[in-house]
Amino acid sequence: MSEIATAFKPWTRAEMAQRIAADIPDGAIVNIGIGMPELVADFLPQDKEILLHSENGILGMGPKPSPNEVDYDLINAGKQPVTLLEGGAFFDHSLSFAMMRGGHLDIAILGAFQVAVNGDLANWATNDPNAIPAVGGAMDLAVGARNVFVMMELLTKKGESKLVEHCTYPLTGLGCVSRVYTDHGVIDITPEGFVARQLPPGLDLDALNQRAGIAIRAS
């Protein structure tokens, strides 16, 4: 490991979430996936109106309720109690997935196991034969949202890169990811391949390429 790489401190999950939140434009309709992306909701800028969609039938989802406001008929995709903003709406699952599949959401933020250089996404199953598969709404978001952002750490716990030439895990969607927010920087997926959009202080492109084990170009 080079000196540069050892001096560098990866972004925390909160820093990754902040970065994503800052990139969401005013007026955007956004679906935040369950798991790590849920952090993004904590950093949405107050000076912008961003409407959160939840697959189970909410547009205009609000933050967590206070303990005395908890209502288990008002939950998010992760089945946690939430609130509804003024102007928010409820609707059935058919309409909710029409919003997703029909291209009415501006951004979906999803977790991932792997993202390939062509934008293929794998985020619903591993090849572990003992794992129980569950797909939920991920495939609908992958094909339907106008922009699919992935939030994930660059490396697995074993140190393998999650940015890959070809996904080896079962696919969620083909060529659907446009940008990946990692703890090692923000990487765009372009027709020319992975392009580094922003790197954490102390990490240069060579060190990133070394860690990712795949070509990432300068922007």
Added chain:
Amino acid sequence: MIDKTRPDTRSCVADIPDGATLLVGGFGGAGMPHELIEAVIARAPRDLTIISNNAGNGTTGLAALLAAGLVRKVVCSFPRQADSFVFDQLYREGKLELELVPQGNLVERIRAGGAGIGAFFTPTGYGTPIAAGKETRQIDGRNYVLEYPLKADFALIKARRGDRWGNLTYRKTARNFGPVMATAAKVTVAQVEDIVPLGALDPEDIVTPGVFVDRLVAIGTGAAQ
């Protein structure tokens, strides 16, 4: 005179036979018709096929139905959850068949089943293991997968209020699959908090028109689990 109200949950599910296919509403606990499921468990039809978004949480609702050993097959989008231990064990023991369906395909297949659609092409799942062996087509440069409708013998759903014609309103995100599932079964049973006189529901607020509902039973206002 049309009166679809029933005095109790037992009489709503008394004719569910062995081998029946059941649509069961709910997303997690919200909209889960717990009391109707309890009545199904008491009647104990065997070899059921359950179509629902999840495969049970904790030990109540669908989880209790699975634990009772009455279910042969589950069609759902998201069985694995932090508290899906009942399903997990039965599945690992090979006692349950699972058909995993992406959530949007699940609801659209049910919608198609209730709306008289023969099949539909959807982009969801194209190129993934979900689409393996299925017919595909390119339309306007985009790839689609052919998916077939889902129908059931019974639909068990939870709504907020109903009247004797079967008109239903819902509450917040407990609406989820209810309105769609109500359309796709030979017999749709709704449990509601209360049954109100005809005309008491604002027609602008009715989400499920009574034509889709065969039986309804008042449960009272129990908080969702």
